[in-house]
Each structure stands twice: as structure tokens, then as C-alpha cells.
Amino acid sequence: MKKDELKLKNYMEDVVALLLDELTRDRDVCKCELCRLDMMAIALNNLPPKYIVTRKGEVYAKTDLLSRQYRTDVIIQLLKAMEIVSKNPHHSIFED
Secondary structure (H helix, E strand, C coil): CCCHHHCCCCCCHHHHHHHHHHHHHHCCCCHHHCHCCCHHHHHCCCCCCCCCCCHHHHHHHHHHHCCHHHHHHHHHHHHHHHHHHHHCCCHHHHHH
């Protein structure tokens, strides 16, 4: 692997985005980009980061998603974030 192919990434962002899409699909919550990002930010601030550098690290991190407890922790934080944002959406500040 070449040095310029290396990248530092918080893999938790991908996990949160994926699960948020699943959770909001059948729920009556705002799905605008601002509300979506607010939900992700709230959840990510309450979850431990999972930084990866190599493809091998990415594969390893993805196996964690299969853990029931890991998935449950992310879902719990996302549901809390969805409730917070639904009660206090910021998108309304741009509707003037």
C-alpha cells in the first residue's frame, strides 16, 4: 500500500449514517439534510469513535457492526438523537 493511499477515518460515521437511513425509512421524522446531520452529530458525540487507517482496519471495523451489542448501542443513540431533533428541528431557522 502506498503512503498516499492511507487515510484516517472515523468509521463510526459510516455506521451511524447506514443505521440512520434504516431507522428513518419507516418513521415520521424530518429527513432533510440538516436534520439528518444533526441526528448524526448527536449520536456520534455519544458514541466512541472507531478510527481506521488501512483497508484491513476497515474490514475489522465492519465485523464489529455484526456484534449485537455494538449495533444496539448505535441504535439507542440514534433513537435518542431522532427524538431530540424531532422536538427541536434546526431546519426551521432557514425557512424565513
